[in-house]
Amino acid sequence: MRRILALGLVLGFAAGVLAAADAVSDATRAELNRERRRLSADLKSLADVTHRLETAATQLAGAARAMADAATRGDSADDLSRRDEAVSDAEQDVRALLERRRILADRVIERRRTIASLESDLSGRKVVDALSGRWSVLIDPGEQKGVFNLTLNGTLVSGEYTLEGGASGSLRGTLVNDRLRLERVDSRLGFSAIYYGRLVRDAATVSGTWETTTFATGSPESGTWKAVREEDKEDNP
Numbered sequence: 001m002r003r004i005l006a007l008g009l010v011l012g013f014a015a016g017v018l019a020a021a022d023a024v025s026d027a028t029r030a031e032l033n034r035e036r037r038r039l040s041a042d043l044k045s046l047a048d049v050t051h052r053l054e055t056a057a058t059q060l061a062g063a064a065r066a067m068a069d070a071a072t073r074g075d076s077a078d079d080l081s082r083r084d085e086a087v088s089d090a091e092q093d094v095r096a097l098l099e100r101r102r103i104l105a106d107r108v109i110e111r112r113r114t115i116a117s118l119e120s121d122l123s124g125r126k127v128v129d130a131l132s133g134r135w136s137v138l139i140d141p142g143e144q145k146g147v148f149n150l151t152l153n154g155t156l157v158s159g160e161y162t163l164e165g166g167a168s169g170s171l172r173g174t175l176v177n178d179r180l181r182l183e184r185v186d187s188r189l190g191f192s193a194i195y196y197g198r199l200v201r202d203a204a205t206v207s208g209t210w211e212t213t214t215f216a217t218g219s220p221e222s223g224t225w226k227a228v229r230e231e232d233k234e235d236n237p
């Protein structure tokens with residue numbers, strides 16, 4: 001009878017472990033699908049921005065050529081001024097599109113890394129957990145302090161946060177190698193910001209940039225942030 005009970009306990013425990021593993025695998029597959037959809041959207045945006053950049057570069061070359069031709073012809077100062085403004089406007093368009101292209105290209109690279117890591121998770125590769133725990137956070141501009149409580153499952157990150165001023169909510173994202181991406185979901189505003197960071201495992205710190213997803217609020221739309229594990233901070237004052 002005791003052996004039967006013991007066997008039942010072992011089987012029950014094994015079933016629980018398998019169920020937990022299945023839940024993590026399902027979450028990983030769901031995140032992998034989401035990341036593939038994000039990659040598809042970013043690739044389309046990159047192709048669109050590249051086409052617009054090519055057009056803007058052609059317009060800039062044409063405006064610069066027209067300015068040079070007008071100067072050679074001896075056109076009036078007013079006409080030369082108008083043509084020079086057209087060149088400046090075209091330059092601004094090219095610069096803005098170049099920056100947008102760079103951001104999208106970086107994002108595509110990170111998406112590919114995330115997808116590769118998630119696929120490795122599903123194949124059974126173990127990931128060392130240097131992220132789970134409580135982190136003291138400083139967000140700029142404004143030197144806003146707060147706390148992130150994070151949990152790592154494979155490459156999937158979940159957690160909760162509280163900030164000075166009463167803001168609170170949940171966190172979700174991924175950790176791929178040392179690259180952390182967190183989506184901040186405010187308890188009142190909903191999906192409100194994305195945090196990008198680099199995890200320094202030995203020093204137990206994360207630092208990077210953030211950008212808002214809610215505009216026209218009168219608050220900064222981007223900035224920097226840093227997090228320090230509270231345990232390490234207490235051990236090394």
